[in-house]
Amino acid sequence: MKVLVVGPGGREHAIVRSLLADPYVSEVHAAPGNAGIAQIVPVHSLNASDPAAVTELAVRLGADLVVVGPEAPLAAGVSDAVREAGIPVFGPSKEAAQLEASKAFAKQVMAAANVPTAMARVAANADEAADALDTFGAPYVVKDDGLAAGKGVVVTSDRGEALAHAAACFEAGGTVVIEEYLDGPEVSLFVLSDGRHVVPLAPAQDFKRIFDNDEGPNTGGMGAYSPLEWAPANLVDDVIARVAQPTVDEMAARGTPFVGVLYCGLALTSRGMRVIEFNARFGDPETQAVLARLKTPLGGLLLAAAKCELDAMEQLKWDPRTAVAVVVASANYPDAPRTGDPILGLVEAEAIDGVHVLHAGTSLEANEIVSAGGRVLAVVALGEDLAQARDLAYAGVAEIGLEGSQHRTDIALKASRSEIVVPAGSAGVDNEKGLL
Numbered sequence: 001m002k003v004l005v006v007g008p009g010g011r012e013h014a015i016v017r018s019l020l021a022d023p024y025v026s027e028v029h030a031a032p033g034n035a036g037i038a039q040i041v042p043v044h045s046l047n048a049s050d051p052a053a054v055t056e057l058a059v060r061l062g063a064d065l066v067v068v069g070p071e072a073p074l075a076a077g078v079s080d081a082v083r084e085a086g087i088p089v090f091g092p093s094k095e096a097a098q099l100e101a102s103k104a105f106a107k108q109v110m111a112a113a114n115v116p117t118a119m120a121r122v123a124a125n126a127d128e129a130a131d132a133l134d135t136f137g138a139p140y141v142v143k144d145d146g147l148a149a150g151k152g153v154v155v156t157s158d159r160g161e162a163l164a165h166a167a168a169c170f171e172a173g174g175t176v177v178i179e180e181y182l183d184g185p186e187v188s189l190f191v192l193s194d195g196r197h198v199v200p201l202a203p204a205q206d207f208k209r210i211f212d213n214d215e216g217p218n219t220g221g222m223g224a225y226s227p228l229e230w231a232p233a234n235l236v237d238d239v240i241a242r243v244a245q246p247t248v249d250e251m252a253a254r255g256t257p258f259v260g261v262l263y264c265g266l267a268l269t270s271r272g273m274r275v276i277e278f279n280a281r282f283g284d285p286e287t288q289a290v291l292a293r294l295k296t297p298l299g300g301l302l303l304a305a306a307k308c309e310l311d312a313m314e315q316l317k318w319d320p321r322t323a324v325a326v327v328v329a330s331a332n333y334p335d336a337p338r339t340g341d342p343i344l345g346l347v348e349a350e351a352i353d354g355v356h357v358l359h360a361g362t363s364l365e366a367n368e369i370v371s372a373g374g375r376v377l378a379v380v381a382l383g384e385d386l387a388q389a390r391d392l393a394y395a396g397v398a399e400i401g402l403e404g405s406q407h408r409t410d411i412a413l414k415a416s417r418s419e420i421v422v423p424a425g426s427a428g429v430d431n432e433k434g435l436l
């Protein structure tokens with residue numbers, strides 16, 4: 001089987017790496033990829049969000065499967081175009097990708113499917129925003145309705161800051177979703193869907209803020225680990241029963257079946273499990289941790305999803321070890337990342353047993369690998385337990401030389417010290433409607 005992976009980031013590097021380990025995959029191509037991906041498979045430079053360009057490449061390569069990584073190509077209709085050309089594609093249609101591209105749409109689907117989520121209101125102007133903020137009270141949660149690479153959400157106790165974020169979104173011509181604050185630990189669960197059947201991967205936890213102790217602005221994600229020893233035993237079953245299957249059923253009933261990965265961003269609150277957000281794709285950097293442990297060949301799994309054959313899949317197999325991924329970001333990320341700096345120590349980091357490096361924002365210039373984006377790479381380690389995986393990942397990070405680079409030092413730290421508190425009754429409780 002020949003597979004084309006679309007996208008430029010760390011998630012795509014992880015997907016490519018796993019596909020290469022699948023004995024049924026004979027050839028992998030990536031477009032546009034990055035410097036790390038280019039070291040292991042042929043890459044093709046194109047605009048990943050151009051449906052015609054991606055389709056033309058897939059046809060030319062004779063791809064048996066196209067895997068679309070990021071949200072922008074999905075929202076641009078890349079999957080639709082490839083599917084129309086008769087090539088199986090892992091990634092939802094433009095319409096189904098609205099589950100991520102529009103937070104208001106996602107809220108409507110959740111309400112229709114009775115999926116537990118934060119109570120929310122859509123606001124289109126300053127008065128509506130102020131009214132909604134006062135309905136829910138502090139801490140305030142204000143979300144840009146459109147795609148914002150994980151950076152369109154402001155969570156603050158400062159009403160002025162909340163209003164200012166809403167005003168900036170209105171200024172840009174958008175609307176906002178304002179919702180109740182969800183307490184409790186967060187979980188990312190990837191659920192593969194073929195439009196009818198669902199198969200969950202292992203849960204992971206992401207670290208959204210730029211600084212240690214969850215301080216500073218939100219980013220695309222600064223690190224991840226999997227599995228979650230502290231998660232309630234019935235969590236995955238509960239998410240399938242009350243979130244993923246009802247959502248997939250609702251999308252099918254609307255005539256827009258969801259084929260791809262439904263990323264369920266969850267909070268385990270004292271009032272029960274709640275969906276924080278849906279994404280229509282694998283999460284980054286959770287994928288780097290989750291796929292490091294997946295032993296079931298990835299190509300067959302994604303092809304089964306693309307061909308509506310997930311019900312025929314055997315139980316997934318997992319490496320019993322724990323994976324930790326630590327992101328190394330460039331100076332000034334997430335505001336105005338500095339790029340073009342040489343990256344040193346890649347070979348040394350990978351020489352550590354149990355460690356591999358996945359590139360995100362990197363490019364090759366004059367035979368030198370340089371930073372080319374905000375999140376530059378992730379160092380991924382497998383260990384016998386969280387403490388060992390953390391030690392190995394940070395030993396890898398210590399080898400990386402990138403001027404001004406930033407990384408969090410507390411990825412998976414609380415979990416490794418058993419300090420994560422799951423509110424009693426957070427799984428399997430009530431089922432409020434999500435829209436006021």
Ligand code: AMP
Nearest residue numbers: 118141150153179180181182208276277
């Ligand atoms: P999102 O883009 O919706 O995933 O939001 C980014 C991050 O903002 C989430 O991972 C949470 O950490 C935080 N967040 C979003 N919605 C809420 C909420 N209702 N309550 C508390 N934190 C939230």
Ligand code: GLY
Nearest residue numbers: 220221283284285
């Ligand atoms: N790590 C969060 C995301 O991929 O949206």
